[in-house]
Amino acid sequence: MKEEVLLKEPFLVVLKRWVTSAGGITILLAVAAAIAAAIDAGPFILVNTIVTGGMWALLSLGLSLVFGVMNIPNFAHGEFFLIGSLTAYFAFNPIRLYLKDNPSPFLSAIAPFLGIFLAFLVGALLGVILEKLIFSPLRKRSRDQWVMNSFLLTVGISVVIINNVQLIWGANFKGIPSYWDVEPLDFFGVNLSVDRLAAFLLAVATLIVFWYFMRRTQTGRAVRAVAQDETGALLVGINLNSILSLTMALSAGLAAMAGASLLFIFPAYPTAGLKPLYVAWYVVILVGLGNVSAAVIGGFIVALLQTLTSFYIGTGWEDVIPTAVIIIMLIFKPSGLFGSEVKGVHEK
């Protein structure tokens, strides 16, 4: 619809339609709220929103992708986050201790990236293993009640991973004080730690690469094709199994990357994945299931809601307010703020 509108109608008409759509209103309201809060309380509100928003975007992107392409409502998504932070911890901590005795500016600058990249790889590998070991056999056996069955499986996977992590590494917190042991930057009067800045830049870079991959490469197009019409995808010669594995790998990898990048805020412990899981679901339900690009915007909106709530009302309310907003929103827009690309999920 959008493209045709752009071709034929003057810009102002399009703008007016966008501004009066649910998505447009929300984005404008969010920007207005962010600016008002920044003026009232200080620019740190913006900084916090943007930094956590980037990571929520990465998380919800993966969740949304897996739901859109594979129709799996993944409740084990938080465990990818956990595996990511664990990997980064075990990869980075030895280097950190080593660096204490043998300072090396170069190694200390790149070591965090090594940890985060390794986390992405381990997460992606875990995603592929889960797809091959669990979802692929189920898909071959029966696709009846697929959404329900795969949902139950993911809940099971989540329980298994949480308990195994506790069994193997114990229930203690594994965290690091910071990735880069340097003075925080002064950013418009806000103390911005290098870790936060790096986490944000990494999220933005990943989102850009991901967008390019999905829109401009043939493999990315194939992923979208599978989401839109599986039979059509088969008919043009797309190997469904490899695309599904790739989707799961990307989704899990992005979540693990988010976990690794935020290790300095969220230490790794067995149930560390639950909060990110809930947040990712807030975002995905808010913007519409399976709508991948809107999940990015949603990530920032939810981050803003949380930042505002914890500053003005109290940290304890951080989960309450977004949930309340979602309940109210669902009454008026049941398919999410931005509608959804997956209209026929239950018809498939």
Added chain:
Amino acid sequence: MLEVKNLNSGYGFLQVLWDVSLKITEGEFIALVGPNGAGKSTTLKTIAGLITPKGGDIIFKGETITGTPANLTSRMGISFVSESLNLFTNMSIYENLLLGAYIIEDKQEQLDTIDFVFGLFPRLKARRNQLAGTLSGGERKMLAIARGIMSKPSLLMVDEPSLGLAPKLTLDVFDALETLRQGGMTILLVEQNVNTTLHITDRGYVLEQGQMILEGPSKELLENDHVKKAFLGI
């Protein structure tokens, strides 16, 4: 080029095709006609690999492809334009076509084929950036056929291209098929529009209740008493 021997196929416990056989040589334009529910679409779906047959053989270019999944048969050169079209509705015409050339790795070859396809269907060129889901019925058919030939198949199977189209658009679609066939493509066309179909094809098969009851040159079929009575109403 394609030989189907005693094919038995269907959905789950429901058998639709009973010992269906047909043979297509290179460059032929073949019609597969028959009433509703005769199993025409099932035949195509089974050849394309969307349905695994219960028995029989499908031989394509000397290789047995019985039960080969659809993503592999399309790599071997069989392109299937289904009745429901299976377009990627949230993608532009251009992207649909690019995906049609998914099995072609050479970028330049993809672009050349797109140019060729746009020459065949100028309407698509004018709307290349429009989303497939916003196209009219006729344009969707054209896009589906266009996407089907993007992989440069040696056998093109088209299921009911005239279904739900205005007569003028139907002719456009048939003209396009005619052009393709002149370019040397082998085409297997399934149609309910028996009269027009038999006028443009070389040979025809008549399928009724899952069984092949007649075959022969299209001109002879047009004269056949049974065909006249059952399909042409004369």
